[in-house]
Amino acid sequence: MYFQKWLLSLRSHSGLHGSESEDLWSLLPSLHSFSLSSFSLSTSSLLGLGALASFTAYWLMTRPQPMRPPCDLQAQSVAVGGDPNCRRSAILKDDSLMEFYYDNVRTAYDMFQRGLKIAGNGPCLGSRKPGQPYEWISYTEVAQQAQWIGCGLMAKGYQPKSQQYVGIFSTNRPEWVISEMACYTYSMTVVPLYDTLGMEAMVHILNLTELTVVICDREERAASLLENKEKGLTPEISCLVLFNDFSQAFADRAKRCELEVLKLEHLMDLGRQNLKDPVPPQPQDLAVVSFTSGTTEKPKGAMITHGNIVSNTSSVIKILEDSSVCREDDVSISYLPLAHMLERLIELSMYSIGARVGFYQGDISLLMDDIKTLKPTFFPVVPRILNRIYDKIMASVTSPFGRALLLFAVRRKQAELSRGIVRNNSLWDKLVFNKIQASLGGNLRFAMTGSAPMSPTVMSFLRAALGCIIFEGYGQTECTAGCTFSLPGDMSTDHVGSPLPCAMVKLEDIPEMNYLVKNQQGEICIRGPTVFKGYMKDPEKTAEALDSDGWLHTGDVGQWLKNGTLRIIDRKKHIFKLSQGEYVAPERIENVYVRSVPVFQVFVHGDSLQSYVVGIVVPDRGVFVDWAKERGFVGSYEELCQNPDAKNAVLEDVRAVGKEAGLKSFEQVKDLYLHPEMFTVANGLLTPTLKSKRADIRRVFQEQLSSMYNKTEI
Structure with missing residues (x-):
């Protein structure tokens, strides 16, 4: 026996x-x-x-072991004060929210210093030239160069204080981070700039912050700043520092309008000659003024402190502490814009543990080649890229047998995922998924997505196919980056995780949209040490975002699930985010499109799982028939509304009107449906004040909207 x-x-x-x-x-x-x-x-x-x-x-x-979750996955958040609609992380012992994880790390400067002590002369920042391997700068070199740049700025008269703003206008590259660290070393505040803002918004930011110095990557980008200076639009700016060489003609133009231009290496030389001890910031000091991209109005400058940054990153570290996810030998790929807080916090978290960050070449079309060369263990990603990976995988399998084998292998891996087992060395990985995983370098252990909602189907499929953990989070600039995050071991989908240990999250009634807290639905509000100080020089907008009790009102609509996680279900304002993270204001687009001659009414719709918008157009009955006839289309009003060629002519016309009005490419509709009947109060599609009842229009035209997304090719 x-x-x-x-x-x-x-x-x-x-x-x-x-x-x-x-x-x-x-x-x-x-x-x-x-x-x-x-x-x-x-x-x-x-x-x-x-x-x-x-x-x-x-x-x-x-045998493969399941991940160890940090708390009961069926109760990931806890009600605060007995209110089930106000919740905090179940990881916390009480209602005291997390401000820092390491006692000696209270600022972004401290985060890098911790990595410096761990890694020393080990690699920190990597870059590459086309066809070449990555070359690395050590933590010691980064800290040294940051000190030289900071001292160079002080030698030019800039002060070591948080009210000293320094602009950075560049694609992701090592010099961006070194310049940022230079600011933190001497308590200066970073103001990131980026191209998609547009020149009008750029001028607004330069003047609002009274920026006098901007660090740029190359002459072409600096030329736009010089042009504004020449026009007298940005009188305060007096110095441009460039990473790359610039022409003598550019220097002469700058000199004529009393704008100094110098190379970064010359600024470092000046700093070496005038070395001063670091002047580290305090947790309450500003670290960055991060400008929102804006849609219908000028961008707002969210004031983010060092304490905001540390509380946010510390919360993620706390969640991952027992799962062995983050390690000193980790490597991340940097391509998401450093001008946005998500990428900044990701990289600061990597530096705090002594890990490496490799930068893409600046060309998104070469990203996959950069990834194969870098072989990252961590992949920060947005849903649009994950959707493309999914689509490419599915399109590559053309035979019925191959498709059946792929789906069977996915189901077997998903069965393991349901038990919390994540691995890339199973039989199915070797037989089916090895090429997929090799395309991302072959070393990927975890990824994180956030900026827009993620399709549950795609998420579940890629967790299986990539053989790695994919975390999903939710947040916005005003709460530094994130306020919810999925937990290790939780492989469920269709939610954005539970509250981070740095945040309380509650829902508030939106009666006009029938979202009520009694149904566990409402506007998402956030409070805690991760919430920003307010919008720079804009008390009115600050008061709209932050109430008297310190709650940040996000404008997003959420729903609490039984396991304590949060699901995003709507947007309070008529602004939505596309899958690539761009915000779209449909009413602004509609106001442009009604200028098109054949258009009487228009409704623009966007799906957060898609990268583009579509529309419903009611043609102007009085002019549409004649307008169409001039273009060779004959028929009655109703017949023309069903004529695909007439529809394409209307589409071409509204896009031309949109282009003339300055709409961005992602704001332009990719397809239209022509509807012969007007939106009216009587048929329930307009309010008594003749505004579109957007929810009802979406419901009535759900079939047509879905059809346009199903057939439209990007």
Whole structure:
């Protein structure tokens, strides 16, 4: 009976469940009557049983282990003060929110200094030239160059204080981070600039912050700043620092309007000659003024402190502390804009543990080549890129057998994921998914997505196919980056995780949209040490965002799920975010499109799982027939509304009107549906004040809107 008891012991202590243990369990009947007294074992039998025991012990020790969640995944958040609609992380011991994780790390400067102590001369920032391997700058070199730049700025008269603003206008590259660290080393505040803002918004930012110095990557980008200076639009700016060489003609133009231009290496030389000790910031000091991209109005400058940054990053570290996700040997790829807080916090988190960050070449079309060369372990990503990966995988499998094999392998991996097991060394990984994983470098262990909602189907598929953890979070600039985050071990989808340990999250009634807290639905509000100080020089907008009790009103609509996670279900204002993270104001687009001659009414719709917008157009009955006839289309008003060529002519016209009005490419509709009947109060599509009832229009035209997304090619 010894071996029977041995197998019984294995079953009870191995943690095996269901079909995993059936093979071992099925051996028991055949061994039921086995005993040394009734059988005489040969040497070969003993060796065989010994081999079986050794193999079983080895399998038990090396079998994949489920991830260890930091709390009960069925109760990921806890009600605060007995209010089920106000919740905080279940990881916390009480209602005290997390401000820092390491006692000696209270600022972004401290975060890098911690990494410097860990890694020292180890690699920190990597870059590459086309066709070449990555070249690395050490933590020691980054800290040294940051000190030189900071001292160079002070030698030019800039002050070591948080009211000293320094603009950075560049694509992601090592010099961006070194310049940022220079500011933090001497308590200066970073003001990131980026192209998609547009020149009008850029002028607004330069004047609002009274920027006098901007650090740029190349002459072409600096030329736009010089042009505004020449026009007298930005009188305060007096110095441009460029990473790359610039022409003498550019320097002469700048000199004529009293604008100094110098290379970064010359600024560092000046700093070396005027070295001063660091002047580290305090947690309450400003670290960055991050400008929102804006849609219908000028961008607003969110004032983010060092304490905001540390509380946010510390909360993610706390969540991951027991899962061995983040390690010193980790490598991240930097391509998401450093002008946005998400990428900044990701990189600061990497630096705080002494890990590496490799930068893409600046060309998104070369990103996959950069990833293959870098072989990252961590992949910050947006839903649009994950959707493209998913689409490419599905499109590459053309045969019925291949498709069946792929889907079967995905289901087998998903079965493991449901038990919390994440791996890339299973039989299915070797047979089916190895090329997919190799396309992302082959070393990927975890990824994170956030800026827009993620399709549950795509998320579940890619978790299986990539063989890595994919975390999903939710937040906005005004809460530094994130306020919710999915937990290790939670492989469910269609939610954005539970509150971070730095944030309380509550829902508030929106009666006009029938979102009520009694139904666990409402506007998402956030409070805690991660919430920003307000909008720069804009008390009115600050008061709209922050109430008297310190709650940040996001404008997003959420729903609490039974497991304590949050689902995003709508947007309070008529502004939505596309899958690539761009915000779209549909009413602004509609006001442009009604200028089109054949258009009487228009409704623009966007889906957060898609990268573009579509529209419903009611043609002007009085002019549409004649307008169409001039273009060779004949028929009645109703017939023309069903004519695809007439529809395309209207589409071409509204896009031309949109282009003339300055609409961005992602704001332009990709397809239209022509509807012959007007939106009216009587048919329930207009309010008594003749405004579009957007929710009702979406409901009435749900079939047409879905059809346009299903057939439109990007």
